[in-house]
Each structure stands twice: as structure tokens, then as C-alpha cells.
Amino acid sequence: MNIKHTVTQRFLKYVQIDTQSDPLSPSTPSTNKQKNLGNILVKELKEIGADAVEIDENGYVYATIPSNTDKEVPAICFCSHMDTSPDCSGQNVKPIIHKNYQGQDIVLPDDKSIVIKLTEHPDLKDQIGNDIITASGTTLLGADNKAGIAAIMDATNYLINTPEIKHGDIKILFTPDEEIGRGVDKVNLQKLNAKFGYTIDGETLGSFEDETFSADGMEVIIHGVSAHPGFAKGKMVNAIKIASEVIAALPKDRLSPESTDKKLGFVHPTRIEGEVEKATISFIIRDFEDELLEQHENEIRTVTEKILQNYPEAKAKFVVKEQYRNMKKVIAQYPQVSEYALEAIKRSGLTPKPQSIRGGTDGSRLSFMGLPCPNIFAGEHAFHSKQEWVSVQDMEAAVRTIVNLASIWEERA
Secondary structure: OOOOOOHHHHHHHHHOOOOEOOOOOOOOOOOOOHHHHHHHHHHHHHHHOOEEEEEOOOOOEEEEEOOOOOOOOOOEEEEEEOOEOOOOOOOOOOOEEEOOOOOOOEEOOOOOOOEEOOOOOHHHHHHOOOOEEEOOOOOOOOHHHHHHHHHHHHHHHHHHOOOOOOOOOEEEEEEOOHHHOOOOOOOOHHHHOOOEEEEEEEOOOOEEEEEEOEEEEEEEEEEOEOOOHHHOOOOOEOHHHHHHHHHHHOOOOOOOHHHOOOOOOEEEEEEEEEOOOEEEEEEEEEEOOHHHHHHHHHHHHHHHHHHHOOOOOOEEEEEEEEEEOOOHHHHOOOHHHHHHHHHHHHHOOOOOEEEEEOOOOHHHHHHHOOOOOOEEEOOOEOOOOOOOEEEHHHHHHHHHHHHHHHHHHHHHO
16 A cells, blocks of 8 residues: 555644643533634545535534445444643644654653653554654643544545545544543534444554443532631531542542553542532543442442531532443444454554553444444554654554555445
């Protein structure tokens, strides 16, 4: 496969566009600046020659690579998200290409305290001789998920300009607000009109993920008693202090992100706010088994209620909201979706690495909305941090995988 790649040039352009999402914003997209990238992608897709290209009022970008075969092939979708994490600045990103990486620690020039160390990033050992892209030390890079966007755009360019590669209808979807859990809130699946999908939002070269965490959000709302602090003896019950006790009483050697890996779930306080009279702790609850979510939530209830025994005038309310569920339940019903992806990775000269995601993607929710949608690598690493990096060669491998996958669906039809 002789692709004249454009993925790197596209990636360097996209990461310089600030697209951070905002969890506190009620709008869709949560930040209007995400549409700045969306509008550029629409322009480029039209220039490439894609059909039915548009960006809607909610910031979703849709496009079609029309079928060029006489076979009836199920329409497949390739999807990536445009937003970057609110956890780390995405403004004024300055991408740097470190050519011919030789195993050294990478010191980022704008903040030399930010060092990407081989000992802390073991995947770097597989990058010897490759070209590594980082930010400059003051921002994240945005490879999550602009590496995926750039790979899809490069593959689109190649497929449209290489008609000898046969494929069915291929749908392109770029979403806002994935990083804040709202990436497919307002997607129009009827407009998309795809049968199966793939998010291009994975990490290690060759990785493929058809299993994710299941996820709930939980709020613990503590009601105390307010009183003038000068006359509070025997009257005040400080909700902030009770909330602090709840957090301090959570397990430290288990059931936390800091103490778990592989298939172990956790509870994670992400925000605390309040006043004397009322304080709210926001949690995310994660596990691969749905029934374990309820166990974890009950543990929070037990901890809270035990502490409240010392404060008879205080009360607590617990609010649980489903966020997403393990995509495996849906994707297992369509084994060809995974089989074809693994074959595409092999055809790209790689060893497939099936694994589970300790998190979720747009594909988690899309799967339960009727679009089975596992996740394929884009090459991004150390996401949500100033140490984020990706290699040129891994992004090019993602492009080859997308092209091979389109071919396999046509072959097997």
C-alpha cells in the first residue's frame, strides 16, 4: 500500500486549534471554539471530494465516502472526537517533531521540568528510529483525539483518490464533547446511516478494544445546619467538614484509581463544592461488571451513613445517573466487527493487541444506541497531560488500518 501520507501535516494543523470542552457549560457543543475545527474539517472534506459533508448546529461533522463497488456492503463509520480534555490547557499548542528518536528522555523546551522519560513511558522503547511529536511543555498536545481525526482524514483522501480500492459506503463522524461524557448526546444516527462503526481513539500501536468500563456518576449531597460562627456552639453542623470526612474515609489501598489496574473498578471523587449548610461530592463509579457498580455505590452510602451517625442533625441524599455501559455486551453479538478489525491490523503489518479500556469512548454509547462501535488505535499516549505524545509512524499505521478495514468489509460482503 503506497500512501502519500498527509496525516502528519493535518495533525500539526489540527492540534494548534484550541478545542477544549467545558463540563460546566450546558450548551452543545460545550465550547463554541470546537466548531472552529469542525468548519476546517468540513472545508477539507469538500476539497477531498467527500459527499454529504456538513456541520450541524450542535457541532457534529458528517460526511460520506460513496461506495465504488457493485456489492451490497454494510455502511461502516469511522469516528473521532474534536474536543480535548479540560484537565490541561489546550490553548496555544506548539507541536514539536523529535526526529529519529533514539531512546533518550525528551525534555520539553518551554518548561524543562516536563520530561517524557523512557522509564515512565515504556511504549517509547518501541519507537526507536521513529519521529515523536510532543507539545512544548505548557499545554497538552491534543493527540487525544486529533491523531484519530488526522488518520481518518488521510484515509479519506487516499480512498477517494484511489478508486481501485473497492469499498462500500463509508461514513465519517466527528463529535464534540467526548471528554466530558457528552460526545454522542445529539448525534443524528438516522443522518449518519451506518450499520457498524469504529472509533479511532486508542493508544498503543496495534491495539484494539471492544470492551470498556461501565460507568455511573454519583452525587452525595450533604445537608448540614448553618449558624452564625460567633454563636455556633451546639448549633452548627458544617456540611463541608462532613464531606471532607467522607472523602477521607474512602478506601486508599483499593477501589481508587491510584490503587487499581486491569479489570479492577474504582470510585473516584472528581469535585467537591458547597457551604456550611450544603455540600456536594461528585463521584465517577467504574467497573467492567454492571453489578459491581451498585456494590461500589453502596460502599459510598455505607461510609457516608456511618459518618452521619456522629451528626444526627445532618442528612445525605444520593443521586446516581447512568453514564455508559460496557460495549462488549453489544459487540459480542456481531463477531465480524471485531474479526475484520483484527485482520485489518494484521494486514497493516502489525501484531493485533486486543485489550480492554479502563474508560469509555463515544463507541460505548454508540453501541447501545444501535451502532456497534469498538475502538482502534490512533497512537496517542499520556493523554490529558503535558507529557502527551504520538509518533508519525503510528499515525500512518492507523491510516493503513482504516484503509484495510474498508477493503475487508467489501471483500467479505
